[in-house]
Amino acid sequence: MIEFAKVTKQYGEKKAVDSLDLSLEKGYITMLIGPSGCGKTTTLKMINRLVEPDSGDITINGTSIWDLDPVTHRRAIGYVIQEVGLFPHYSVYDNIALLPRLHQWKEDRIRNRVYELLDLVTLDETYADTYPLQLSGGERQRVGLARALAADPEVLLMDEPFGAIDPINRLVLQESFLEIQEEIRKTIVFVTHDINEAIKLGDRIVVLNQGSLVQHDEVAEILDNPADEFVEELLGHDRNLKALSLKRVRRYLASRDDYTVVSPEDTPEIIMKMLKAKKRRMAYIVDSREIFRGVWVIDRNPRKKTEKLVKVERPVYAETSTSVTEALSRMLEAGEKELPVVRKGRIFAGLVKLGSIFEEVEEARAASEEA
Amino acid sequence: MMDALVTYVQTHGEVIVTAFRIHFVLFLVSMILSTLLGLSMSIFITSEGREKVGQALLTVTGAAQAVPSIAVVALAFLFVGIGAKPAIIALVLYSLVPIVFNATSGILSVPPRVVEAARGLGLTKSQILWKVKIPLAVPVILSGIRSAAAINIGTVTIAAVIGGGGLGDLIYSGLKNQKLELIIVGAGLSAFMAICVDTILGMVEKKITPRGLQVTR
Numbered sequence: 404m405i406e407f408a409k410v411t412k413q414y415g416e417k418k419a420v421d422s423l424d425l426s427l428e429k430g431y432i433t434m435l436i437g438p439s440g441c442g443k444t445t446t447l448k449m450i451n452r453l454v455e456p457d458s459g460d461i462t463i464n465g466t467s468i469w470d471l472d473p474v475t476h477r478r479a480i481g482y483v484i485q486e487v488g489l490f491p492h493y494s495v496y497d498n499i500a501l502l503p504r505l506h507q508w509k510e511d512r513i514r515n516r517v518y519e520l521l522d523l524v525t526l527d528e529t530y531a532d533t534y535p536l537q538l539s540g541g542e543r544q545r546v547g548l549a550r551a552l553a554a555d556p557e558v559l560l561m562d563e564p565f566g567a568i569d570p571i572n573r574l575v576l577q578e579s580f581l582e583i584q585e586e587i588r589k590t591i592v593f594v595t596h597d598i599n600e601a602i603k604l605g606d607r608i609v610v611l612n613q614g615s616l617v618q619h620d621e622v623a624e625i626l627d628n629p630a631d632e633f634v635e636e637l638l639g640h641d642r643n644l645k646a647l648s649l650k651r652v653r654r655y656l657a658s659r660d661d662y663t664v665v666s667p668e669d670t671p672e673i674i675m676k677m678l679k680a681k682k683r684r685m686a687y688i689v690d691s692r693e694i695f696r697g698v699w700v701i702d703r704n705p706r707k708k709t710e711k712l713v714k715v716e717r718p719v720y721a722e723t724s725t726s727v728t729e730a731l732s733r734m735l736e737a738g739e740k741e742l743p744v745v746r747k748g749r750i751f752a753g754l755v756k757l758g759s760i761f762e763e764v765e766e767a768r769a770a771s772e773e774a
Numbered sequence: 775m776m777d778a779l780v781t782y783v784q785t786h787g788e789v790i791v792t793a794f795r796i797h798f799v800l801f802l803v804s805m806i807l808s809t810l811l812g813l814s815m816s817i818f819i820t821s822e823g824r825e826k827v828g829q830a831l832l833t834v835t836g837a838a839q840a841v842p843s844i845a846v847v848a849l850a851f852l853f854v855g856i857g858a859k860p861a862i863i864a865l866v867l868y869s870l871v872p873i874v875f876n877a878t879s880g881i882l883s884v885p886p887r888v889v890e891a892a893r894g895l896g897l898t899k900s901q902i903l904w905k906v907k908i909p910l911a912v913p914v915i916l917s918g919i920r921s922a923a924a925i926n927i928g929t930v931t932i933a934a935v936i937g938g939g940g941l942g943d944l945i946y947s948g949l950k951n952q953k954l955e956l957i958i959v960g961a962g963l964s965a966f967m968a969i970c971v972d973t974i975l976g977m978v979e980k981k982i983t984p985r986g987l988q989v990t991r
Contacts, residue, residue: 451894474898475896478895478896480896482891484890488887491888491984491986493984494985494986505901536986536989550895
């Protein structure tokens with residue numbers, strides 16, 4: 404989809420990018436990583452011609468960037484940067500509406516698009532009339548993403564978008580970024596200097612050093628077979644455990660027969676009977692629209708030897724895109740041996756069990772030791 | 775003293791009104807010219823690739839603010855002669871300094887991240903200027919125009935020495951003939967004009983500063 408052919412960019416004596424050949428696939432997140440000065444940002448900015456290559460060619464869907472007018476070309480590509488660069492004098496609405504307006508869309512179509520995007524980045528409608536200076540860093544980043552997606556570009560370029568956000572909010576943003584990508588399936592090129600971020604978000608990783616390509620592979624492949632010592636060092640010593648954070652819980656869902664699902668109308672008596680029959684402690688409440696509504700738990704009092712059914716409306720859960728390590732830490736935190744899993748919109752997807760995760764951890768640990 | 779003042783105002787009403795009117799016209803014409811000229815200069819020197827020229831001009835205009843107004847008026851006299859025209863030229867030049875200084879520093883201080891985002895999203899150079907840089911620089915540009923206006927009105931009184939006319943005529947003839955009442959009327963009305971103009975510009979500034987720049991969390 405995006406092809407670099409012998410691309411070179413020189414600043415003075417220094418070659419920022421040196422005869423780079425690279426081919427990026429459609430619909431995937433490709434992470435560009437390397438030490439500072441490795442040419443990752445230059446590589447990214449050459450795609451939308453914010454930086455003009457000195458020689459070589461870049462083609463997008465077979466069309467050379469030299470054959471396109473830079474302004475038209477940039478309007479067809481989404482662009483998100485660190486600290487966002489939202490326009491402070493524009494409201495959130497006007498920031499997102501900017502590109503559709505440049506494309507001269509009708510005002511109703513723009514309005515629908517703005518609200519659709521706010522919903523996508525999980526900001527409610529009241530944000531439309533606020534101004535960037537009134538938002539937190541994380542909220543600005545969400546608006547920045549919405550703005551970049553406004554004209555529905557095929558390609559999205561992201562230059563350390565979460566770099567300036569504190570670690571806790573960064574985790575939240577990364578999770579929702581993955582959920583959003585699951586929905587939009589754009590071709591994303593993402594620059595980062597954080598290997599954990601690259602592993603967490605990327606489908607593929609491109610490792611650059613001194614303007615040259617060191618390795619370009621799927622994330623799992625890079626973790627399993629680093630090309631050389633440089634990549635190995637970049638990955639750190641715990642790369643096998645890191646690989647765990649790549650695996651998503653959707654691959655570990657328990658079989659439907661291993662847990663009990665009830666509807667919100669079922670009475671506690673019926674549920675108690677169902678659980679007793681299967682010798683289980685929990686029943687998952689799912690309504691007619693498949694939305695996850697909570698859990699019934701049998702609460703045993705060992706001293707009085709009584710049992711009663713308790714409804715937990717807001718139980719801990721995981722999303723299908725949650726990583727295995729994250730699901731594990733949620734289970735440990737909640738003191739449970741299983742965790743309900745939902746899709747976007749809280750649609751019930753199934754259950755993940757501690758046992759199946761432990762097996763995975765054990766395998767990874769064993770592999771780590773061998774290495 | 776009070777009596778002399780009242781008598782003067784009563785007997786010379788027409789002279790005073792004319793002087794006030796001429797003063798205001800000199801101010802208005804020179805302000806409009808120097809605002810247009812100053813903004814165009816700032817836009818020109820801040821456009822892409824000329825950042826260095828911009829910085830240099832910022833230093834020059836910053837220093838030029840220290841030149842006394844009487845010197846500028848004297849220079850205009852030397853090169854253009856006597857009358858309203860040289861007076862306006864001197865006023866335009868003298869008000870140019872704060873306008874160019876503020877507009878240039880305002881445009882240059884727009885965060886580079888914002889400009890880069892605008893470029894990356896596909897705004898043309900002129901869209902970046904008119905939709906991003908200028909609106910963000912508006913508060914700084916306007917405060918430059920405001921201080922230029924205040925300085926300008928004061929300088930109009932000095933321009934009277936080269937035949938510009940206006941309230942300066944009253945002040946000078948008061949000085950020559952040792953008539954305090956003329957000086958008071960001339961200086962008082964000039965100060966009054968400056969205060970009115972500043973108040974109006976203050977309201978304009980509030981009005982056209984983008985709302986997004988006036989909010990806080």
